Amino acid sequence: MSETSAYSSELYGIDLLRALCLEFGPSGCEDNVASIIKAQISPYADEIWCDKIGNVIALLRGERRKDDSTPKRLLFSAHMDEVGFMIRDIESDGTLRFTTVGGILPSVLPGRRVTVGDADNRVPGVIGSKAIHLQKSEERDKPGEIRDMYIDIGAKDKEEAEKYVRRGSFGTFESEFIRFGKDGRFIKSKAIDDRFGCAIQCDLLRMLKKSGERFAHDIYFAFTVREETGLSGARVGAYAINPDRAVVLEATAVADNTGAPIEKLVAKQGEGPAISILDNTTIYPREMIDFAMKLAEAHGIKAQYKKYVSGGNDAGAIHKVRAGVKTVTISAPTRYIHTASNVLCADDYDSTLALTAAIAREITFDE
Known part of the structure; x- marks a missing residue:
């Protein structure tokens, strides 16, 4: 898909x-997502480019000082890729053996609709597993293993399947985007x-540019690749940008509607974004945590601490x-993360946008 696609018209917020x-974009196949992003931000960014690994990087340039010194650099970063699948073999009967790309539990896979192929050519399929009448009683009580699952694309044999996919083709969940609950509050x-x-x-880049405000610091926006498979996009992008401060925007798993014990609640939907203190890859500086939370309080923006150490990100x-x-x-x-049905509260989108805008305007660079 090119930047002249239907997505060249400006879209905001939930649209x-x-x-x-809805775009196809498992780790390693982020080009279509990148095209949408570039179409949306190109009219507003002072500079925009793609690096060799596939990251999209945009810059809002701050005011230059009279002494010609280099402005401080603030980086916002979010990853474009999603979890998915890679085809590792094609059976003689036309079914596809696969492995997961990113952390997906086998228990969420049987019967799921998927899309398989590449950025330009894809076919629908369904994940299958051993038929229930062929399973032994002890097998029925256990979640299946991915090695025993396959993707059915309706091909009669290997030769027909190879017309559409090949070893190394990628796949993602096929899933509708719907709003539900009172006033469509959930997505x-x-x-x-x-x-x-x-x-x-x-949205943040366009908001800041349209405001006409001038900042004493440069603001970079990195849309990174391959977060789900090892953070390589963020590593390359951040090395090139060399930021003084960074804000990573993510989705974090929660279990706020399942009666989870308080120590494993993580966060609650509708109470604003969750600010991490510690996760499996990072111990966050207290000054950054406090800055974000105090800023939210000062502006009346809902925000909360992430209460459980889990996961990792860019x-x-x-x-x-x-x-x-x-x-x-x-x-x-976000409920049901790394499945076909992630659930987000729309209120948290608005709170996050408000908080990131405040950070962009009020960030300090005291050592």
């Missing part, structure tokens, strides 16, 4: 999120992790580049 979520889709962050960054790579980067992660509480 933009819808376009991004269900695949890939909210992390098209949420990408949409926020697009901050794990960004905070370690060069001489180190003071980083904070701000996440949307």
